Amino acid sequence: TKITILISGNGSNLQALIDASTTTMPHLKIVRVISNRKQAFGISRAEKASIPTLYHNLVAGKYLPAGEKDPAIQQQGRQKYDADLADFVMADGPDLVVCAGWMHILAPSFLEPLSAKKVPVINLHPALPGMYDGVNAIERAYNDFRDGKLEKDRTGIMIHYVISEVDRGTPILVREIQIQKGEMLDELTERIHEEEHQIIVEGTALAIIKIWEERQ
Numbered sequence: 765t766k767i768t769i770l771i772s773g774n775g776s777n778l779q780a781l782i783d784a785s786t787t788t789m790p791h792l793k794i795v796r797v798i799s800n801r802k803q804a805f806g807i808s809r810a811e812k813a814s815i816p817t818l819y820h821n822l823v824a825g826k827y828l829p830a831g832e833k834d835p836a837i838q839q840q841g842r843q844k845y846d847a848d849l850a851d852f853v854m855a856d857g858p859d860l861v862v863c864a865g866w867m868h869i870l871a872p873s874f875l876e877p878l879s880a881k882k883v884p885v886i887n888l889h890p891a892l893p894g895m896y897d898g899v900n901a902i903e904r905a906y907n908d909f910r911d912g913k914l915e916k917d918r919t920g921i922m923i924h925y926v927i928s929e930v931d932r933g934t935p936i937l938v939r940e941i942q943i944q945k946g947e948m949l950d951e952l953t954e955r956i957h958e959e960e961h962q963i964i965v966e967g968t969a970l971a972i973i974k975i976w977e978e979r980q
């Protein structure tokens with residue numbers, strides 16, 4: 765099974781998938797890692813594992829000219845960026861696209877061509893379904909916990925299908941995480957990251973099983 769992984773940063777979840785592909789999931793082939801940040805450490809992880817990489821940047825590239833303020837032109841640039849991303853991804857013929865810390869909202873100009881070719885896109889998000897969509901999800905859950913506003917003192921992690929509403933697609937796998945009394949934000953963050961490294965592998969495996977079931 766061929767997968768493309770989209771990243772923006774450290775790539776520890778990418779690493780978990782690289783490790784799985786050489787151990788428990790030998791059928792898994794990571795055909796490319798794409799980053800929207802040049803400095804992303806995940807790029808080095810991919811190179812070390814001899815996985816082809818691509819740097820595809822919105823701001824520094826031809827898509828958003830520096831200083832451009834016109835929202836219509838910005839919007840056009842975004843759509844074109846995502847359409848080109850779809851072309852780059854599809855050129856490798858993946859069965860599945862995994863967003864592992866991809867800090868970029870995927871536009872319909874990316875999602876529609878993939879959906880037309882039946883290539884699902886999945887995402888890892890450190891919150892329970894319907895809660896804390898978008899950035900800083902762990903911190904926002906933690907602050908609500910601290911302020912006594914978090915129901916049952918729990919947050920979580922999910923893998924879900926990507927749709928154009930951020931972090932709102934159908935969940936594939938959900939894991940609850942109980943926040944402990946006296947726990948600091950960085951301790952919770954570390955605990956969630958460790959758990960994520962399992963969830964990303966399990967969630968990817970479940971998405972792959974579904975793809976193969978649908979092809980039968």
Ligand code: GRF
Pocket residue numbers: 771772773774775776777778806864865866888889890957960
């Ligand atoms: C993870 O916490 C993921 O849930 C979030 O971004 C982070 C990526 O971490 N969307 P890494 O780059 O895989 O280490």
